[in-house]
Amino acid sequence: MSLLATHPTGSTAQAVAESRARRRIRRRTVITVLALLIVAGYLVSLMVGQTNYSPADVLRVVFGQDVPGAGFTVGRLRLPRATLAVLAGLCFGLGGVTFQTMLRNPLASPDIIGISSGASAAAAFSIIVLGYGSTAVSIVAIVSGLVVALAIYALAYKGGVAGTRLILIGIGVAAMLDSMTAYVLSQAAEWDLQVAMRWLTGSLNGSSWTQTLPVFVALLVLAPVLLGQSRNLSMSQLGDDTASALGVRVERSRVIMIIAAVGLIAFATAAAGPIAFVAFLAGPIASRIVGPGVSLLVPAALVGALLVLVGDFAGQYAFGTRFPVGVVTGVLGAPYLIYLIIRTNRAGGSL
């Protein structure tokens, strides 16, 4: 309204164009700032720790030179860990915001509607009952994440999929899967239990390049797919009927988006465990920063990466005990989550 007031004689089209341009600039600024913050956080988490190294040492290690001391600590321990943090965060942010936008409900993130539960239950089962190693566990988690997501979709299908039904059925499926996880955990031997619990809370301890690489590949393949759907995604926010009137093939693009988003989540979960609330929080935080009317995919992915990076760093050094990143994001995220529920229900809006 204030825009129109400042242009008493100017045309409305001009005002709209200006506000659009302003939003685009704001989005670009936000993306730049977030990217810089991620780079800074990445470098800090490489340099700072039990022993600190100078930026020069770190850079030399990154570029493949052998530096005594730093070569092992930075190159073998911190570098894969920080890289996985960024990659997993990007995946969670991207996957989460896709679901939230598509289902037009910020509470409908993969960790609430059962997709993470599927991967978790399968991982707990394969660690404890089948005694699999980490690679096999990852594969099982990825496959079952996808299967559970498709099962939820199929169960919610009744002459088309309504977002509300999908969410509710996801919650029901999640409850069932969580109880299976609890049962499997109760049967575990002490050592397996620790492995499984670490996995289930979401942790970057002992990250290695073999875990990081699949996440990178998944991101490389699936992120462009999602970004390519971003037009359809923003149109689907207008409602299924309007979107299909605007030429979106709603059901088809929804299936593509679900598969891509679940793929990202599943690969990240397989490598780092279901890090609590990152998929959930990235979208709403990004939308608060960027403002309305622009695509949230990239900002949300960056926010996700920043959350995991900072959460992991804080979990390692900020408290007396070393907490895995999932606990830090979980505890910090919970109050924001509750605030978000209240706000959503009041306003009844989407992101």
Added chain:
Amino acid sequence: MRRPKRLRSLWLLAALGVLTLLMLVSITIGSREVGWDDIFAALGGAADGFDRAAVATRIPRTLLAVVAGAALGMSGAVMQGVTRNPLADPGILGVNVGAALAVVSGMAYFGLSSATSMIWVAIVGAGATALFVYTIGSLGRGGSTPLKLALAGAATSAALASFVTAVVLPRNDIAGSVRSWQIGGVGGATMENIRVVAPFLIVGFVLSFLSARALNALALGDDLAAGLGERVAVARGAAAIGAVVLCGAVTAVAGPIGFVGLVVPHACRLLVGVDHRWLLPFSAVLGAALLTGADVIGRIIARPAEIDVGILTALIGAPVFIYIVRRRKVREL
């Protein structure tokens, strides 16, 4: 939809019969085969020898299953009545996790260990969470729709669960007992436990049952209920307290047992109709039968190990939940 009184009485009698049968089965069947004479001896109070001792542990277990099932079934029926929401259930409303967080914090920070103090803590945690979830679930346009309530419950549960993890993780000493409590089962029942929760359950049952008439009035909508002379806020508060005390007390002794409160009232409505004066007692009987039956099944299918009843009820209940959701029109969600 009126049901003839005779038919309802028949259904109630049949349900009581099934419950009695299941109780007998629960005492006779276990991972150890025991002869009839030993069973009767154990029922008479003897606990000498392996066989009789085994039966003697089945008695409190069966009793707890019956009491807990009855409490959860009734609690679910009352909650669905109070909220006029078909998905209201102690588990969905996040009551279990709320009680869990309260109990875990009590163990970790205040050194609570006595059964009575745990029950108080669990009831407070359960009540606070239920109230919180219901309040935020009914904010905004349309009141508490099933979708909003379920999402608020699921999100709150997730939030509280991560607090539980944060409390337990650095405390290896309590992790084991917390984990075994978190599954929900009646296997560890003792007469002592049952005696401690009994007063809470009696208060809960009485409060819930007394609110049956008021719930019938509330089903017509708040305005009509007020017009019929019902003090809406008081009636709703009393019924809600009864329901929360019931499920909080059960959660404290048996751990979180989900979906009994969801499934049972729906089944009962099919059989005896929507009159709460019938629905509440019927839900209690059927809930007891469901939990006792599930406990027996859990002992049989995984011999010689056992599957805790909380897991079985989730496996039975979640499909019913999905069925209820699928059957309703999108507009009603």
